[in-house]
Amino acid sequence: MQKHTVGIAGAGGLGSNVAMALTRVGIGKLIIADFDVVSESNLNRQFYFTDQLNSKKVEVLKENLLRINPNLDIEIHDLMLNSKNLLSTFSEVDVMVEAFDKAEFKEMIAEIFQTSKPTVPLVIGNGMAGWGKSNEMRVQNFGNLYICGDNVAEVGLEMPPMAPRVLICAAMQANTVMSILLDNQFGNEHNT
Amino acid sequence: MNIILNNNPEVIENSKETITVSELLLMKAFTYKMLIVKVNDELILKENYSITNVNAGDNVMVIHLMTGG
Numbered sequence: 504m505q506k507h508t509v510g511i512a513g514a515g516g517l518g519s520n521v522a523m524a525l526t527r528v529g530i531g532k533l534i535i536a537d538f539d540v541v542s543e544s545n546l547n548r549q550f551y552f553t554d555q556l557n558s559k560k561v562e563v564l565k566e567n568l569l570r571i572n573p574n575l576d577i578e579i580h581d582l583m584l585n586s587k588n589l590l591s592t593f594s595e596v597d598v599m600v601e602a603f604d605k606a607e608f609k610e611m612i613a614e615i616f617q618t619s620k621p622t623v624p625l626v627i628g629n630g631m632a633g634w635g636k637s638n639e640m641r642v643q644n645f646g647n648l649y650i651c652g653d654n655v656a657e658v659g660l661e662m663p664p665m666a667p668r669v670l671i672c673a674a675m676q677a678n679t680v681m682s683i684l685l686d687n688q689f690g691n692e693h694n695t
Numbered sequence: 696m697n698i699i700l701n702n703n704p705e706v707i708e709n710s711k712e713t714i715t716v717s718e719l720l721l722m723k724a725f726t727y728k729m730l731i732v733k734v735n736d737e738l739i740l741k742e743n744y745s746i747t748n749v750n751a752g753d754n755v756m757v758i759h760l761m762t763g764g
Contacts, residue, residue: 517764606729606760610741613731613760617738627731632763643702645756646736658763669764 507684508532510596512584512612514560515539516664517628518602519550520673525680526568526575533568536580536592537561548666584608589615598680601627602673604658617648624683630654631672632662640671642679649683651675696751701758712751716744720757729760 509530511518514537522533537560541551555563561579568575580592584603589612593599599620601612609627616625630652631640639653652672658664696712698705700723707714707722714722716732716739732739733756739747749755 513764515764602764604762604764606762609760610729614738614740628764630761645733650758654759657761664763
């Protein structure tokens with residue numbers, strides 16, 4: 504894991520927890536981009552603490568990750584990702600993780616990465632609102648594209664995103680990244 | 696004609712051996728605005744749905760994208 508770089512687009516419920524999991528298993532380098540600050544409503548699922556409210560997410564996420572592994576190589580970008588800056592921000596990654604909130608941004612990253620960088624595996628989170636239904640969370644694999652989640656549960660007023668299912672999805676994304684990076688290396692059949 | 700849709704065999708009731716992505720989405724009620732579509736592992740941009748053909752035997756992926764993360 505140490506020689507690999509993973510890009511994470513978004514540092515919210517999915518991104519902050521994917522970063523935490525990959526840091527704990529010794530990923531070499533993370534590149535993380537987000538424009539947002541930590542707000543109180545984030546604390547039901549995101550990897551931040553009350554004394555970090557109103558701080559830039561990428562800055563305090565970097566602090567939290569370095570407390571887990573001081574040797575982590577981490578590059579942060581405090582910016583709103585768009586179709587113009589996405590590829591330059593994540594130009595040198597072995598695997599790309601989509602951790603946006605909005606569906607239109609998920610579509611944007613899929614269109615840009617799968618057409619401009621079709622050889623870079625892309626791991627998307629899709630459908631993790633609400634609670635229960637653990638067994639409906641799954642990983643679907645289409646070539647170099649991996650979709651984690653139930654593909655059904657959209658966030659809404661009656662269906663907030665909450666720690667348990669968001670963390671299942673984030674853990675599935677991190678687990679998929681590990682599988683992509685390690686299975687070839689160890690000669691195992693690729694196992695989603 | 697027979698295709699693979701989201702890793703499952705699917706029979707498309709169609710007189711010809713081809714159909715556009717737009718027609719397939721309509722026929723199979725993929726109604727969300729935000730989608731990822733791949734045909735034979737090639738991503739199809741939204742602007743090309745109406746001019747991209749799906750032929751018998753093709754492997755098609757259509758994923759609804761939803762907000763949350």
